[in-house]
Amino acid sequence: MHRWSEAFIPTLREAPADAEVASHKFLVRSGYIRQLAAGIYSYLFLGNRSFNKIVAIVREEMDRIGQEFYLPALHPRELWEASGRWGLMGENLFRLKDRKGADLCLGMTEEEVMTSIALKDLRSYKQLPQIWYQIAPKFRDEPRPRSGLLRVRQFMMKDAYSFDIDAAGLDVSYKKHYDTYCRIFDRCGLKYMVVEADSGAMGGKESHEFMVRTPAGEDQIVSCDGCNYAANLEKATSRLEPWGDLAPEGDGKPLLVHTPGQKTIEDVAKFLGVSPKNKIKTLAYMAEEKDEKTGKTKLRGVVVLMRGDHQLNEAKLNGAVGAPTRPMEESEIKALFKSPAGYLGPVGIEWARDRKKDADKPVLFVDKALEGRVNLIAGANQEDYHMKNLTPGKDFHPTAYADLRAVTAGEGCPNCSLSLRIDTAVEIGHIFKLGYRYSESMGARVLDKNGKEVMPIMGCYGIGIERILTAAVEQSNDENGFWLPASIAPFEVVVSPVNVKDEAVRAAAEDIAKQLEAAGFDVILDDRNERPGVKFKDADLVGIPFRITVGNKVTEGTVELVLRSTREVRDVRITAVVESLRELLGRTG
């Protein structure tokens, strides 16, 4: 039996000065974790117990659909060069050299390692499908570690990879993971939601993120209370009013208009007596395009056209570009548009028709809200002049139309008619269809039924173990501490004798703790010679969902059962303690 008097549970009365978010404060105060360096934490007794319970749940559920591996964290450079990620990952990859001077890195994910195994030992469609996973530390040299365990440089990740013979097979593997993730997070007692996600620059089609709403999160999610629509802000869309209603006026013949001193969208719209919805917003960016093979970066102009009253979503832009972007500097704007800012427009510039083929020309992305519109107004690339009656595709030629608009709260749901809400959330899991990216670059091939060589199609699926704990703490805390779902709490119940010097109380507590342990509960006995207040404060702080208070009512054969989440106190006969807890935990004897 675990005794508090012998356990190392260094609780703190005050939160450390450098903790900002609730989970960080409480995990430190409760003695779960201690910081070693920025984004690097040690898990102490309680933290590790909780951690292990989460891992056990993840493992148990994953074992139903896949096979657990144990893979190295230390990877040779060549492996990452084969996939092209040695150059692509940049500073986020921890790199080191061995004594011979050979380059190594610490794994951020295991696509390369898994694929290297697949390409050697998967030969036939008969071996597919395969789902391989591991639960192991991952390393990322984050630009900014943050918020306690939320964003760290070393963390435990369950990462899984699926190999299928075709897209239909991948659909099945993907669905298996989707369902498994739901089971895992349900068992961990989290209130989560599943959102459509952006699969990022790495390609791939379908992608879902598992999110827990909390102000401490780093993501913005858009959701509808009326239907099941939910998406990451990076990906979310909303319903637009039909553009026919915007009543554009004009004859479709481009016309230069004098607009002295009218620089902003608002100014111009008012000056010309039209709605900003008829105006084109021209935004200029530079993209840092990276050559996969050489790893060299090259700057390229990227111009974005938005409807006048819309905002650009930079995440969508980065996704569309496939490379990081930054706003153009004054000199770069001058060089491209030959016009001062405030009068920029798309007309008269030769845009790339094809991004790859016309590598020397700037790219023009036009938001989908402008597709099909006519008689629009944009800057004329001439001081004090704008141009009317513009039609995209006729008067200028976009490189591509793309969804680049930022959804704002209150807009219409794309599926139903209700309005959308936006919440901050933390991502605890992410599943996505990788496709052929690694099979192709690393050369994984199997023979299909016809003896033809084909590439296996892959999926990858991650869960952040720390984030489950963090999200659980964020989800359930008050000024005194937090409470975890029994399934992931370090202990399910703490037995707190009010005074260990009172022999009747001490003996009863001891006896109850033994009974609970014998009944299969994870119990800790707070046998410290402390005043009751100290014990109660500690018990409230450390995340244990139930407490048995053993006090002077033992003489009547009664103790108190305290529910941490609601602070409800129930008098329970000593003989009925085990039964009461079983009931609360939904457990049968």
Next chain:
RNA sequence: CGGGGAGUGGCUCAGCCUGGUAGAGCACCUGGUUCGGGACCAGGGGGUCGGAGGUUCAAAUCCUCUCUCCCCGACCA
């Protein structure tokens, strides 16, 4: 990397502006009294003031450099 803030016993912080040889609360150790929501009394231990250099008779305090940590932005488990 850009912008902002902070480094003083284990924790939270004062002292710095206006140099004069380090202080409080909590925690810890000993003894005693207490015992249903972070007790009280008495005694005690513990600090290279992040580091290096400089100014000065004298530096936690002023100057220069540097390291670390936190917060805001690009990342995503």
